[in-house]
Amino acid sequence: MNYNFGWIEENSNIISDSDIIEEVDNFFKNLQSKGLEYRQEQHNMALDIIKSILKKHHRVVEAGVGIGKTYAYLVPMVLMSKYRQKTVLLSTSSISLEEQLEENLKKVLDMLNLTERVKYTVLKGQRNYLCENKMDLLSVNEKNSLKKQYQKDKYVKREYNAENCVSKIRNACSFKNSCDYFKDYKKRNDSSIRIFICNHNFLISVLSKEARMLDFDYVVCDEAHKLSDVLIDCKTKKLTLSENIEKLSIFFSNNSDDQTLSSCKNINNIYNILICQLEKEVLKAKAQVNVDLKEYDKLEFNYKTFEIQSCAQILCGTIKDFIKNRFSVTSSEIEDMISKIEEDILIFKALANNSEDYLLYANIINDDKIEIYYMPQNTHDIAHHLITVNNKYKQFVFTSATLTTSLDDYSYFLNNLALEDSKIVDISKSYISPYDYENNMLIYLEKFIANPKKRIEYRHEVISRIKNLIQITDGKALILFTSKGDLNYVYDNLNNKCGNIQILKQAQGSSQDKVIAEFKNNTNSVLLATNYWEGIDVQGVSLSHIIIARLPFPTVDAISKNKERIYGRDIYLNEMIIKAKQGIGRLIRSETDKGIISILDSRAERRYLNELKECFYKSKITFDIKDIENFAEKNLIK
16 A cells, blocks of 8 residues: 555545554555564554554553564554644653664654654653753863763763753753753644654653643553553652752842741741651651661651641641742742742641641651652542543553553553543453463472571572572573662672672663673673663573562552552552563563573462463473473573
8 A cells, every 4th residue: 555645644534544554454464575574463463553543542452572562553653643643652661762662663664654754753851961051160071071971871960960940941041052951842842743752751741731742642651561650750759848948048048038038937947847747757667667777768657646737737827928928029940949839838738637638758868867758649540630531532552561460451550540440441462472482481489498578597598599590500690689688688698609600780870781781791690680670681692591589579668558558459469470570571582582580489389379370471380490400401502
């Protein structure tokens, strides 16, 4: 089917829905003529998607490794953007995946001869850009060093990124003509652009109407299993009233406004009293936890005391009076600070009224620094408003390799996004990876090992098992942990004690790319990580063994308990299954990959074997380490 696209632009309504479906169908039927492998599951997935969006329905589809899901949604979306002049927002979970998505989009546009006709752009958040205004006081050498690092690694130090650069300030900025962020920001409102690529954080801000851009028709959310957690992150804020008040104080001190300065000081004093009351309850909660840790993440505490309620009531009234009696000096900076202070009033009002609208939790850093965060309790309702209410005329495609918790069971994913009762959600059957798991992957379950709750005994036995296992495969292993404490303990006890096997551990920021590259290049290395349950793609012999130190149940903290309150206790099992599928999915990344999955948690065999079998596909399961030795001898290159 070859259309004259110039003619179509003027007569797009002449192209019927059935014509568009036929074009999608023909594209995948003729993939081999384009030098690509034909995959029936990919073909079916693309037809699922185009049929749903044409009838104005959402589509939810799980597609395993090797299906080629990116092409399966790009082709329908590109054709709809051309034939119907629709605008598409493509969202994924990280910058690296955005870059991969951009490369795939270029290839699809080229195959459809639309490279010059369909315009696209990549949208990134402010923190991913260097701010020349913030670098203005640095030396020439310091500026050049930051720019070089930015160009090479796309890494920006927090103190020099463009975060908190609002449009009012940016329009007055002397660097706006050379600002990369400002140039990309203007593209959001370019009506000639049909396809936008972004990450999930940006998607949430757009759906919430917090980020400004032209309206769009379709959303494709790849790596959709992460969307509900990103929604929680985006709606979680740190208590920072004192920082905003301090900025106001400095401004009015410089402008000799003593009356307003006095009001700022009064607010800050009341706020500090409130913080002291909150921290007092945090320390009480810490004392009740029977673990000797210096750091706590998402610690629950009682924020519904009479003292906190009374102090919050006074603070609310004082801030409202302050904003009501507006001062004469105005500027874009002041407007921005005031808007942030007005946001804070919501949480103080909730504290004053003992409201159930917000959840508070604390992070304790190095045993003394306490940070308090708050988030809406009912994330289910927020998801409902974002997708079904605020954006009800848009069609969404949700896809990932891990959306189901058992065969074709999407219920947990749908519940998280408040789509469980939607009448316009089309559900695809799970498209299972086409790779030969039955012959190429072996599952080893360790039956006789201490329960992780017996911490000292468990760590000792895990180290012993890991030493034995990595010797069998001569390295080539990714060892996945759920706890940084366990990771560091194992690393310290393995490093320099495993002969020619190099022991690596995950790094932060741009350094993680170097660690992964080192792991790929040294086939006798082992990589320990908590962060690489997903997102790492190492094909070939370098990654021939995944060792899961313990089943990845979510930590019981304020967030998971809030989820439990909304969705029930099954959230712990469901999230464990999804994360286990992600970790296991790191092993077989191509048709020729072969390897072993070792799970060093006796609960895998004793309690959860039936649930985990969904993650193993048709692979053989063994409890005998001799089977690993035989498999490695026959299948793995040493």
